[in-house]
Amino acid sequence: MSLATDASDKPTLYKRIRADIEKRILTGEWPPGHRIPFEHELVARYGCSRMTVNKALSELAQADLIERRRRAGSFVRRPQHQSAVLKIADIRAEITALGRGYGYELISRKLRAATAADRERLGIKKAGKVVAICCRHSADNVPFAVEDRLIDLSSVPSAATADFSREPPGSWLLHHVPWTEAEHTISAIVADDRTAAALDIAVGAPCLVIDRYTWRSARTITAVRLLYPGDSHRLVARFKGG
Amino acid sequence: MSLATDASDKPTLYKRIRADIEKRILTGEWPPGHRIPFEHELVARYGCSRMTVNKALSELAQADLIERRRRAGSFVRRPQHQSAVLKIADIRAEITALGRGYGYELISRKLRAATAADRERLGIKKAGKVVAICCRHSADNVPFAVEDRLIDLSSVPSAATADFSREPPGSWLLHHVPWTEAEHTISAIVADDRTAAALDIAVGAPCLVIDRYTWRSARTITAVRLLYPGDSHRLVARFKGG
DNA sequence: TTGACTTATATGTCTAGACATATAATCGTA
DNA sequence: TACGATTATATGTCTAGACATATAAGTCAA
Structure with a gap:
């Protein structure tokens, strides 16, 4: 139950990246199935190293918000209504x-x-x-x-x-x-x-x-x-x- | 040391570290409140870099299995009240x-x-x-x-x-x-x-x-x-x- | 058209460092 | 003894690379 967009603590870069993506998913701007930018694109956009972007995406994947597929990219997952x-x-x-x-x-x-x-x-x-x-x-x-x-x-x-x-x-x-x-x-x-x-x-x-x-x-x-x-x-x- | 529970897929190092720790927690060998080894100790034990150990511990923390405290170390968390x-x-x-x-x-x-x-x-x-x-x-x-x-x-x-x-x-x-x-x-x-x-x-x-x-x-x-x-x-x- | 082979590429994992920062412990002082 | 300042240290974050690997996409032959 972890990834709340916490404005309280000083956001580090990878947390900001994660929050940015999360927001787009939760608002529906990036619907299920949507391919989110490639790591190298996010690297360019945020001006950081790939490991930083990777950490943000890995956490989103661990939280089942996105699905990562080799060679294909990362995709917004479909909501799973059957569990709460x-x-x-x-x-x-x-x-x-x-x-x-x-x-x-x-x-x-x-x-x-x-x-x-x-x-x-x-x-x-x-x-x-x-x-x-x-x-x-x-x-x-x-x-x-x-x-x-x-x-x-x-x-x-x-x-x-x-x-x-x-x-x-x-x-x-x-x-x-x-x-x-x-x-x-x-x-x-x-x-x-x-x-x-x-x-x-x-x-x-x-x-x-x-x-x-x-x-x-x-x-x-x-x-x-x-x-x-x-x-x-x-x-x-x-x-x-x- | 640790036997892979599933010989089917080749476990990466950080996953093996994570699984080893998780197992000790789940079996009760490391009860709630127990301090798990410091990162530098795990680095020495597994012969890898700190980032690899850190990734394993970060995932365990994201899953609320352990709690990490600066300067103090990482500790096994109490079972999450009764979230189901x-x-x-x-x-x-x-x-x-x-x-x-x-x-x-x-x-x-x-x-x-x-x-x-x-x-x-x-x-x-x-x-x-x-x-x-x-x-x-x-x-x-x-x-x-x-x-x-x-x-x-x-x-x-x-x-x-x-x-x-x-x-x-x-x-x-x-x-x-x-x-x-x-x-x-x-x-x-x-x-x-x-x-x-x-x-x-x-x-x-x-x-x-x-x-x-x-x-x-x-x-x-x-x-x-x-x-x-x-x-x-x-x-x-x-x-x-x- | 279909199947087999090749290639390009995005992610997966990992390293050997670095500096930042919160805080437990220690030490010194009132 | 109590409390404030200092120090040591474990974690937090980040870099600029590296090689591995799964696989989408393209290529070519049957």
């Missing part, structure tokens, strides 16, 4: 970023041998221990989301002794577990009795559901289901053609 | 990809001067004409989603004469409008009478809502609201660190 970047922030960070007071409440925490249901949810086969956590996040004392999480202790042994009564498990994991892969499934349900009570909404009110499975090198770390009041919470996925 | 790639395919393509029969039905199409509500929805101030479209997508003759769309004709004049009785507006726009930015907002509602009838579900059943605003260079092109039956449709967002 969905930012799902850590809930505490999300609420804090909104300038609202973050509240956290641990509802239950159980350490147990994985049941058949646990194993299925985590996609693991061997027996082992898990931590099951249920908690609630609130913003300015209004329920924001309820979280139902399972952590595989064989993947994250230190979660057994972590103090989740103060720190939300999501934040803790973010700081204790290195790079991961994850899959999110987003759906909608209507609130049942228990959910309605936890979120302080009416039974039958819509809820947004995010199921997230996180793993590292083919090993499931945690499975979590987040329930948000559907009419008040919104997930925003920003997309920039590419 | 959300695949929102063109609905026709999505249904076809599932091997199901795609059905499309134009419910209404109106060309009108933008009302105050239209202008607010599109975020435009000046008066102008818009096309309002309501349509339904189905898979194997089962309602899949209803679409409620507004297109700003001052941005896309050709939409006035496009034939939306055969081709869904989403597909049409994809092929006729160049580079865009978009923002998706995902929420949940319960079906009202009209929605329930259109989707052939019960009143009060949960629905997943996607509101998408598409613009080009600060100019809104189209605003669309898609309603899916919440218990049958799911959005999947896959995420991979880096």
Whole structure:
């Protein structure tokens, strides 16, 4: 998410070249398929060495804004409408970023041998221990989301002794577990009795559901289901053609 | 030392350096916060010039895998909170990809001067004409989603004469409008009478809502609201660190 | 017309330097 | 001890070249 045309920092030459081209692409002046000037033409125009131009173009290519073809030149890529970047922030960070007071409440925490249901949810086969956590996040004392999480202790042994009564498990994991892969499934349900009570909404009110499975090198770390009041919470996925 | 994961294509040196580092990060060998070797150390290890090492590190920085700090060195970044790639395919393509029969039905199409509500929805101030479209997508003759769309004709004049009785507006726009930015907002509602009838579900059943605003260079092109039956449709967002 | 061969050329990668600049560390002083 | 000035150093940017390589385009023969 990097190439914003930042006017704040002093622009170096290659950044200016990159920004110039980016602007022409984004405004539609150079539509998809358009051949952008050859490196040697840009060298002449900006009066710099080829490496400088090359760096600008390489970054645009890495960002999928242009496509470079040997002997043929560099071309503006077609927008790829089928993907968008969905930012799902850590809930505490999300609420804090909104300038609202973050509240956290641990509802239950159980350490147990994985049941058949646990194993299925985590996609693991061997027996082992898990931590099951249920908690609630609130913003300015209004329920924001309820979280139902399972952590595989064989993947994250230190979660057994972590103090989740103060720190939300999501934040803790973010700081204790290195790079991961994850899959999110987003759906909608209507609130049942228990959910309605936890979120302080009416039974039958819509809820947004995010199921997230996180793993590292083919090993499931945690499975979590987040329930948000559907009419008040919104997930925003920003997309920039590419 | 490092084994090439793919022996098929000949890896260049800077790509090998980048891959070596990336691997150590992804496996957790170099956890978040870990300082990776200085450029001059990598220069010594790989026996190349500093520019070659610099190119590898710059790309890793552009991909947000590492953070570079002057005088201090380069450090492994924390996983990007939870940014995920959300695949929102063109609905026709999505249904076809599932091997199901795609059905499309134009419910209404109106060309009108933008009302105050239209202008607010599109975020435009000046008066102008818009096309309002309501349509339904189905898979194997089962309602899949209803679409409620507004297109700003001052941005896309050709939409006035496009034939939306055969081709869904989403597909049409994809092929006729160049580079865009978009923002998706995902929420949940319960079906009202009209929605329930259109989707052939019960009143009060949960629905997943996607509101998408598409613009080009600060100019809104189209605003669309898609309603899916919440218990049958799911959005999947896959995420991979880096 | 078609296929095989040749050539021209734009990009891909790399070098061995250079100076700029932000800042972590150190040192000196109040 | 606290704070301001100095220094050392890693990264940031850039140059003027070099050779490699994929491939569009042209050439020629069957």
